[in-house]
Amino acid sequence: MSYEKVFKLVIAGDGGVGKTSLTNKFITGIFKTDTRITIGVEFFIKDLPIEGLGIVRLQIWDFGGEERFRFLLPTYVKGANGIMFLFSTTNMLTLSHFDDWLPILRNYDPTIPIMLVGTKIDLKAQRRVTKHEAIDIARSRGCSSYVEVSAKESINVEEAFRTLTKVMWNYQARRE
Numbered sequence: 001m002s003y004e005k006v007f008k009l010v011i012a013g014d015g016g017v018g019k020t021s022l023t024n025k026f027i028t029g030i031f032k033t034d035t036r037i038t039i040g041v042e043f044f045i046k047d048l049p050i051e052g053l054g055i056v057r058l059q060i061w062d063f064g065g066e067e068r069f070r071f072l073l074p075t076y077v078k079g080a081n082g083i084m085f086l087f088s089t090t091n092m093l094t095l096s097h098f099d100d101w102l103p104i105l106r107n108y109d110p111t112i113p114i115m116l117v118g119t120k121i122d123l124k125a126q127r128r129v130t131k132h133e134a135i136d137i138a139r140s141r142g143c144s145s146y147v148e149v150s151a152k153e154s155i156n157v158e159e160a161f162r163t164l165t166k167v168m169w170n171y172q173a174r175r176e
């Protein structure tokens with residue numbers, strides 16, 4: 001497939017929030033139940049046709065959120081066109097940690113598009129973060145948008161990637 005652009009997209013967030021599950025679901029359409037702890041970083045490619053724009057080749061960097069790999073992140077963020085920051089809607093701490101991640105994510109490009117993504121919305125009874133709270137954080141931290149997803153129940157998965165891809169496209173166009 002020929003593509004118009006290549007965008008590097010970094011998936012960040014605490015361990016266990018569902019980064020690998022969301023990436024897998026988007027790439028393969030399958031919700032795997034045996035995702036192992038991601039060591040360092042995993043790298044995926046997906047060609048995404050965007051109506052009216054063209055085909056975008058997404059290079060997706062699924063970053064291992066485990067503390068002992070955190071030192072690698074600044075290197076991976078270099079040259080990124082956009083970032084998805086995932087937290088679990090079942091765990092407020094994973095959203096609180098956004099502020100710890102932000103300086104690293106914005107180190108090379110202080111205005112890089114960052115989409116805030118609340119995961120596991122199928123776990124309704126375990127929900128601890130309201131949509132309202134998450135939107136407030138997204139706004140006050142200058143995120144491009146907030147999306148809620150479930151990799152398990154296939155809610156908003158492709159939409160999240162599409163939305164961010166369009167934002168990355170516009171962002172790059174403005175800088176050219």
Ligand code: G3D
Pocket residue numbers: 013014015016017018019020021022032033034035036037038065119120121122123149150151152153
């Ligand atoms: P990570 O890559 O951010 O570390 P993973 O997270 O994708 O490995 O997911 C961590 C755990 O959350 C996994 O469960 C996974 O199945 C679960 N999970 C991911 N996305 C969803 C979702 O949308 N809904 C639900 N209910 N669970 C999800 P285990 O039990 O393997 O630890």
Ligand code: MG
Pocket residue numbers: 019020021036037038062063064065
């Ligand atoms: Mg992982």
